[in-house]
Amino acid sequence: MPPGGWRLQQTLPDGSTKKWASMGLLWELATQIADFRAGNGLPNATAKEIVHEIEEQTCVRLHDDPSWCVSAEKKSPRAALSQRFANVVRAAAGGSRILVEWLGEGAKPVAIALAQARANVCFTCPENKEGHRWLRLTADAVRAIAEQMQAKAEMKLHVEGEEKLHACAICLCPLPLKVHVPLNNILQHTDEATLNAFPPWCWLTTER
Numbered sequence: 001m002p003p004g005g006w007r008l009q010q011t012l013p014d015g016s017t018k019k020w021a022s023m024g025l026l027w028e029l030a031t032q033i034a035d036f037r038a039g040n041g042l043p044n045a046t047a048k049e050i051v052h053e054i055e056e057q058t059c060v061r062l063h064d065d066p067s068w069c070v071s072a073e074k075k076s077p078r079a080a081l082s083q084r085f086a087n088v089v090r091a092a093a094g095g096s097r098i099l100v101e102w103l104g105e106g107a108k109p110v111a112i113a114l115a116q117a118r119a120n121v122c123f124t125c126p127e128n129k130e131g132h133r134w135l136r137l138t139a140d141a142v143r144a145i146a147e148q149m150q151a152k153a154e155m156k157l158h159v160e161g162e163e164k165l166h167a168c169a170i171c172l173c174p175l176p177l178k179v180h181v182p183l184n185n186i187l188q189h190t191d192e193a194t195l196n197a198f199p200p201w202c203w204l205t206t207e208r
């Protein structure tokens with residue numbers, strides 16, 4: 001959380017200024033602003049774009065305080081991305097770390113049939129929780145998840161009924177991604193206490 005929390009200021013087509021501020025989760029604020037933009041026919045109405053805008057405005061507001069901001073001029077896009085993912089690995093907890101390493105190491109996703117079978121279990125599981133508060137993600141992790149969702153789309157990984165997959169309240173993982181992750185990757189990056197917390201009907205429990 002940067003000093004003063006997350007804020008965004010936007011000039012609307014009628015010339016008025018709209019301001020948002022939150023001391024809560026960045027992703028929740030970005031989603032709220034995305035809803036406003038989409039509802040009013042405004043451009044850049046995705047949470048990912050808005051996270052980026054909030055980040056840009058935050059650095060302007062903090063006068064590029066090096067504790068919070070890294071100059072884009074000093075980094076090539078690839079180096080910046082590497083740094084971002086390095087930060088994620090340090091900062092993200094549990095499931096988001098699994099997902100970062102899954103893509104970072106180039107691991108292959110599981111077969112779609114297995115991903116679908118896993119998803120079918122999650123659909124009726126009470127731990128499949130709607131709402132971003134379950135993710136407890138840092139800003140870096142939020143960006144990484146958004147970027148990984150993009151990578152997922154490009155890999156055409158999709159299960160039927162994906163809109164019913166939210167976040168698992170046990171591991172705090174985004175389920176639309178987690179169902180594609182090989183079991184070994186999950187096991188290598190999940191602590192014993194979390195593994196033992198999965199209910200007996202969970203596909204993780206049965207696959208183990």
Ligand code: SF4
Pocket residue numbers: 121122125126127128129167168169170171198199201202203204
């Ligand atoms: S506990 Fe298992 S089945 Fe339930 S939501 Fe989490 S991953 Fe899915």
